[in-house]
Amino acid sequence: MGLSELYDNPKQAAFLHPQEYLEGCLLGACACPEIPLPDVWMPWVIKQHKQIESPEQVERISDVLFAFFKARLADMHNDTVKLPEYARVAKEMPYDKKDYRALSLWAQGLLMAHSAREAYWQNAWDKMQQQVPDKAPVLAKDLSHCLLMFSTFADPQKTISEATKKGDKQLLEKLPIIAQSLQKALEKYVAISGQLAQYLPNQFETFSNGPNHN
16 A cells, blocks of 8 residues: 555645655654654654645545555564565666665655654663663664665765765665665564564554554
8 A cells, every 4th residue: 555646636745745755754653663653753744734725635644644554564563564666776777866766765754754763762772771681782783784774775875975985986886786685674674673662561562463453
């Protein structure tokens, strides 16, 4: 289930962030160890609140967004979370800003959600360290790797420029190959969140039972 129907109306699409950004953003919200309520993530997806025409329009938008949110929670519960088709890069596809735009928007949305919920990630992390401190080094390394992967593709041009300044002139050619690991990075990111959620009261049950949990 996607968000395409929200963009059929050009006037409506104008006050929403790009679809790819929204999908990354909502996935990032779902993947937080402490899953946020809709009133937390709903403001993230609308860039022009004053252009909303009616309460009915708000309700229609909310219904589509929440259905997408629940579907992503179900994916996580069933271990079927996947990188969107538009965010996949062929191994032989050379870097081009236009071709990578959709992936970049998706990664930007995911990272925005992570940043917005960083305090909740930290809270879960602290509780995990109190109970099983020996797990922290591996999880920290894995989480850092995931976030680095997402950051790389959120702004590939910046990543390439910084690598070139450091003497790495081959990153431009390596980027499509690195992109092949994004699916595994996403799976690992979700798995880390699930592990951390175990140390939050009641949250692991919510995470594990997906959208059908009451």
